[in-house]
Amino acid sequence: MNIEVKGLVKDYGGKRVLDDININIYKGVHGILGPNGAGKTTLLRILSTLIPKTSGEVYFDGINGENKKEIRKIIGYLPQEFSFYPNFTVYEILDYFAALSNKKLSKAEILSKLEEVHLQELSKVKTKALSGGMKRRLGVAVAMVGEPEVLILDEPTAGLDPEEGIQIRNMFSEIGKDRTVLLSTHTAQDIRLSCNNLVVLNKGKVVYDGAVGNMITEVNSLTLEDAYMKLIEEV
Amino acid sequence: MFRKVFLKELKHQFTSITIVILLVSTFLFYYTQFVGDLKRNWIKPIPQRTDMQVLWGEKDDMLILNDEEITRSVYENMKADYEHGDTLKIKGINRVYEKINDSEKSVLKDVVKEFEDKFFDMTDEEFDNIMGKADRALGGNTAYNEKYYLLCFAAREPYEVEKKEYETILKEDKITNAYARLFADYIGIAIGFFMVFVTGFTFVKDKGYGSDELIYTRKISSFKYVGGKYLADILTAFIIVAIMAAHATWLFHGFSNITGDPISYTAFFKYAILWILPTIMFVASLSYVLQIIFDNGIVPIIIQFLYWLYSSDIHHNQISKYIIRFNNIVPYSEFQFAEHAIFTNRIFYTVLSIVLLFAAMKLWDIKRSSLDEGFKIRGRVIFK
Numbered sequence: 001m002n003i004e005v006k007g008l009v010k011d012y013g014g015k016r017v018l019d020d021i022n023i024n025i026y027k028g029v030h031g032i033l034g035p036n037g038a039g040k041t042t043l044l045r046i047l048s049t050l051i052p053k054t055s056g057e058v059y060f061d062g063i064n065g066e067n068k069k070e071i072r073k074i075i076g077y078l079p080q081e082f083s084f085y086p087n088f089t090v091y092e093i094l095d096y097f098a099a100l101s102n103k104k105l106s107k108a109e110i111l112s113k114l115e116e117v118h119l120q121e122l123s124k125v126k127t128k129a130l131s132g133g134m135k136r137r138l139g140v141a142v143a144m145v146g147e148p149e150v151l152i153l154d155e156p157t158a159g160l161d162p163e164e165g166i167q168i169r170n171m172f173s174e175i176g177k178d179r180t181v182l183l184s185t186h187t188a189q190d191i192r193l194s195c196n197n198l199v200v201l202n203k204g205k206v207v208y209d210g211a212v213g214n215m216i217t218e219v220n221s222l223t224l225e226d227a228y229m230k231l232i233e234e235v
Numbered sequence: 236m237f238r239k240v241f242l243k244e245l246k247h248q249f250t251s252i253t254i255v256i257l258l259v260s261t262f263l264f265y266y267t268q269f270v271g272d273l274k275r276n277w278i279k280p281i282p283q284r285t286d287m288q289v290l291w292g293e294k295d296d297m298l299i300l301n302d303e304e305i306t307r308s309v310y311e312n313m314k315a316d317y318e319h320g321d322t323l324k325i326k327g328i329n330r331v332y333e334k335i336n337d338s339e340k341s342v343l344k345d346v347v348k349e350f351e352d353k354f355f356d357m358t359d360e361e362f363d364n365i366m367g368k369a370d371r372a373l374g375g376n377t378a379y380n381e382k383y384y385l386l387c388f389a390a391r392e393p394y395e396v397e398k399k400e401y402e403t404i405l406k407e408d409k410i411t412n413a414y415a416r417l418f419a420d421y422i423g424i425a426i427g428f429f430m431v432f433v434t435g436f437t438f439v440k441d442k443g444y445g446s447d448e449l450i451y452t453r454k455i456s457s458f459k460y461v462g463g464k465y466l467a468d469i470l471t472a473f474i475i476v477a478i479m480a481a482h483a484t485w486l487f488h489g490f491s492n493i494t495g496d497p498i499s500y501t502a503f504f505k506y507a508i509l510w511i512l513p514t515i516m517f518v519a520s521l522s523y524v525l526q527i528i529f530d531n532g533i534v535p536i537i538i539q540f541l542y543w544l545y546s547s548d549i550h551h552n553q554i555s556k557y558i559i560r561f562n563n564i565v566p567y568s569e570f571q572f573a574e575h576a577i578f579t580n581r582i583f584y585t586v587l588s589i590v591l592l593f594a595a596m597k598l599w600d601i602k603r604s605s606l607d608e609g610f611k612i613r614g615r616v617i618f619k
Contacts, residue, residue: 048452050606068604069456077452083445087250092243099239100453100460142449 001061001074001149001180002026003047008056010042010204017042019204021056029176031191031212032184034201035232040184041080043201044154047182048077060150076148078139080155080184086128090119093127094141101146117141117171133164140171151175153183157190169194188225200231207231236455240463244437248471253433257426258475264425265479269418273328273486275386276564278410279494280397281330284319285311289389300389306362308388309379310350313369317343323378323387328486329493330387335373342372400566407567411487411502416570418483418503419510420561422476424547426511427558430518431539434468436532437523438599451603461596465519472515473507480507510559510577513584517557520591527598552576554583 008021018039032040045051047058049068058065060074084093091110098105105113114120117137122130130138136156143151156172157165172194175181185191191198191212198215200208208215208231212224221227248254287308292299316322317340321332335343346369353361369379378387390397404413441447450460480503491498518539525535546556552573559577561570 045606048448049604050448050451052605072452072454075452077448079448081445082449085247085440085444085446087247088243096239096243097449097453099236099243100450100455102236102454139449146454 003150003180003182004057004059005043005047006057006059008043008046008058009054010039010046010051011054012042017204018046018053021201021206023199023206023209025180025182026197027176027178027180028196029172029181029183029194031195031198032182032201033186033188033191033198033228034184035186037203038186038201039204040186040201041154044077044152044182044184048075048152050077073146074148075150075152076143076146078143078151078153078156080158082139083135084127084138087126089124089126090114090130090138091123093138094145097142098145103146105145113141113145116144118167131164133160133167136160136164136168137171140168140175144175149179151179151181153181155184155186157185157187165190166193188228192224200228202232237459237463240455240460241467244464244467245471248433248467253436254471254475257429257433257472260429261422261425261475262479265418265422265482268421269483270328270486272417273414274325277330277386278328278414278487278490279401279496280390280394281323282394282398284315287311288393290393291389291391300385305385305389306350306357309366309384310347312378312388313343313347313350317347322373324374325376325378325380325383326493327489329490330378331493339373343369346372403566403568404564405496409497409499409502410490411484411498411500412506413564413566413570414483414487415480415502415506416510416561417564418480419506419559422479422507423511423514423558423560426472426476427514427518427547428540428543430472430515431522431536433472434519434522435526435535435539437464437468437526439526439530439532442530448606451606457596457600457603461523461592461599465523465592465595468519469512469515472519473512476507476511476515477504480504509581513581513588514558516588517584517591520588520595523595524591524598527595527602552580554580556580557584 003025005021005023005025008018009016010018021043032043034040042051046053047065049065049071053065060071063070063074065071088096091114094110094113095105098110111120111123114123117140119134119137119141122134127135127138140153140156143153153172157168160168169190172181172183176194176196183190183195195212197210198208198212199206200215208218210218215227216222216224219227219230221230285308287304289300289304289308292301316335319332320340321334322339322343323330324333346365349365357365363381366379366381366384370377370381373379376383378384392400404410436443441450483503484500487498488500490496521542522532522535522539525538526532529535542557546558547560549560549562550556552559552561553576559580561573561577563570
């Protein structure tokens with residue numbers, strides 16, 4: 001599944017948050033890197049049908065982004081901040097979101113999906129008892145339960161301890177083998193460890209779009225973190 | 236999809252504190268008002284055993300009673316009980332004559348003598364003591380109990396008038412239809428007030444729990460999501476009403492067993508559907524629309540409360556009021572004058588509820604695509 005973004009603009013109350021974004025995203029794990037306020041969440045929310053664009057065009061394999069019903073069949077979205085009904089168990093949450101995604105799953109299938117995110121043993125635990133990392137993994141399972149062709153993840157490692165962060169990143173690498181994964185982050189480490197390509201956003205503009213490995217040479221830096229800092233400071 | 240949303244919402248409602256609030260508050264209202272009325276006014280009049288018939292009078296809009304008459308009536312009834320060998324006992328909403336034994340008769344004889352010795356000239360305290368003594372000796376819950384004696388020995392209308400009214404209700408309404416109208420009046424007021432606490436947060440809680448964005452981006456249509464939740468919320472409230480309707484039917488089943496008079500077993504459920512369900516539907520639909528527009532559950536509660544104040548007074552069931560008021564126990568022939576207005580009102584609120592429900596679906600659909608951007612008309616933000 002390819003995503004084509006052409007001349008995308010988003011204004012909020014007279015302020016331009018996204019300015020003429022032109023990017024193409026292909027199968028694999030793509031990172032959206034940028035400091036806080038760069039427009040990452042706005043971009044992902046437009047792609048996820050949550051907010052309208054001001055102008056420009058978005059296509060998912062030729063399907064216009066305005067066709068929200070069709071886009072919702074294709075995508076799985078995990079917001080930066082989320083939670084679940086506290087009295088529902090882990091199993092019930094996945095079962096519920098499967099239904100909301102028009103998927104009829106057997107008990108074994110739900111348990112298998114929980115196993116993919118290492119939560120099978122917690123299937124009967126209420127979501128209010130989950131740690132931040134467990135909740136995030138359940139969120140990934142929820143985003144994936146409709147078997148989307150495109151997975152959009154907003155700051156999926158934010159607030160996690162290093163060990164949980166590694167688990168989640170490994171999961172993305174695995175998931176990205178057969179679908180398009182788009183994840184936003186404000187730390188270069190996330191990109192280095194899990195992405196093939198990246199887009200660097202700063203103040204609503206694209207300042208880099210290409211392979212992760214090429215960025216260091218193109219910006220003439222020694223490390224990804226260094227290259228990222230240079231790109232941010234240049235704007 | 237629809238079924239799952241419906242079942243999950245139903246589970247959520249039945250495991251939340253709001254359901255307990257709704258259940259307890261409406262049942263308290265039902266018990267104190269409706270059952271209270273049955274215990275105050277009795278269902279079937281009982282013929283007097285004596286020539287004394289004490290009637291309530293009226294002065295300056297107040298009900299009044301002649302103390303001497305009621306004292307003499309109590310005395311005459313005690314004498315009659317002694318002669319018949321039984322006494323009137325209060326059993327829930329029913330009154331039945333039960334045999335008394337020799338020792339109980341002996342106490343009655345003593346009490347009768349006390350009345351005669353004092354030539355009916357006694358203080359309120361002395362009267363209460365004598366009555367209490369008789370009630371305790373006869374096993375309690377008798378017509379001589381301080382809670383019941385005025386209700387048993389003084390009437391609003393002469394027995395013949397009450398009997399004729401009762402027989403008309405029996406013939407035209409099989410008793411329960413007339414009482415189901417009173418039931419629907421009381422429960423309509425209660426559910427019309429408390430229902431918003433169940434439905435006012437149905438969508439707000441999605442955001443409150445942080446699940447809104449996860450839900451908005453799913454394949455599910457607005458029709459199925461909002462409709463599934465609506466059906467669950469309506470059913471939750473109606474189950475509570477149905478429990479009370481079942482309880483009322485059970486009370487009247489006991490009455491029917493004691494009196495031998497037939498009742499309609501469907502009456503309370505019928506009026507629950509025809510009169511109360513449109514109220515439930517309307518409160519749910521309106522609160523859905525308001526909470527989606529204003530993005531919180533407090534606004535629907537405040538607006539609903541103001542509308543409830545306007546709708547819950549005694550009125551003629553005009554179209555602008557969403558609660559049906561018919562606070563009378565009368566036979567069907569005497570209810571007919573209000574029937575047209577009531578059913579026009581109910582049809583109007585049923586249709587309005589469905590229109591509002593579709594509006595809520597449309598608004599939810601707009602909201603899921605314009606997160607935090609508010610609602611716009613011709614490009615201008617109207618609500619945010």
